Amino acid sequence: MRKGCLFDLDGTLVNSLTDLALSTNEVLRNHQLPQHDISKYNHFVGNGIQKLMERALGQEHLDILDECLREFQVVYARRYLDHTQPYEGIMELIETLYDQGIKLSVVTNKPHDMAIQIVEHLFPNRFVSILGQQDAYPIKPNPESVHFALMAMKLSRQDCYFIGDSDVDIETGYRADMKTIGVSWGFRGRLELEEAGADYVVDEAMEIWRIINENWGE
Template sequence: MNFSAVLFDLDGTLINTLGDIGNGVNAILRKNGFPEHDIPTYKNFIGDGVRELMSRALPDGVVDEDFITQCVAEFETYYQAHYDVETTLYPGIEDMLDHLAAKGVKFSVFSNKPYDLTHQCVKGILGKWTFLEVLGPKEGIPKKPNPYGAKRIIEKLAISPDQFLYLGDSGVDMKTATSVGMYPVGALWGFRTKEELLAAGAKKTVTHPSEVVRLF
């Protein structure tokens, strides 16, 4: 394999955000008088954007769109102030990024976390490394698996899609990679299952970041 770039998902791939996201949503549920969820349950809620995260966490029957919008705004405000309380790099990520950077590999991030929060996390937690493009959904940038963001990164870096390895932890990531011709690799240390990743098109799954280095 001859890759020159990596497009990374963020949550569940580079950083373990489960505790801070779960605690943030639980704070909003508690504020509004709803039952909270155990933190591991949020593995099944994360990955399709913040609105879907909140909709899944709210009790069945809470479907008022304006209320969901209010809860999303409250969560984003809370999370902005608490994004790095428990969040850490996954074991092996620092060494992986160091080794790939030393090889001259180009890095980008495309997350379904809102654009501003994605930038906040990358700058605050991954600031040691250079990411040439960092994207999350906002007006004009639809969330994954829409291929727009990945195509924009391809154009920005002027690198052929077959030169990209895409590392992510969800079926959404694998579908995004496949749709633009990148090589989809599933991170099994993240939030979703091997079965989901393979069903969505992963060409390879890895259990530790060191395995990614060996693909270059």
């Protein structure tokens, strides 16, 4: 029986792209570098803030990467909840899962402190654990953070689904030997999720509950 769900954050539970893009563009502007359309950030995000900044800077400007990373953290800390909101249907999904006794955790490559603040602001007291990027473990797709979440939930990998919007998330679930659910509304789209080998791909949030409910006796 599936008793738990581990969710990615950005692109899965919340649409944070505008705040990430505007913060990165502000850093680029401060260095008189070209800025990017918000749509381009769909493929810049997903592997942590260092990769985000590397992709935004381009190979020719990596000499200022460390400086830009420090600036980004200051800028983003001011605006990370300006436009970030749950996707359509997510609030209903989380409340349904919580009410049905499904244990919930977040495993994300967003910096740990910011992940906690966003989740607790938008979904107070609904998640057993919130694990973001920190020195205690490698970022996804390494599954070590998943193992920490499972321990906090007191569940085994067979008890849970890993849910995300990118090939990074599907690989994370695969490496953790978990069933995976890809969400098509995020930053990467259905094709990437299918090619990554997701066990399920959904187009609406409540489809996740239907999958859990239909497989309740597994």
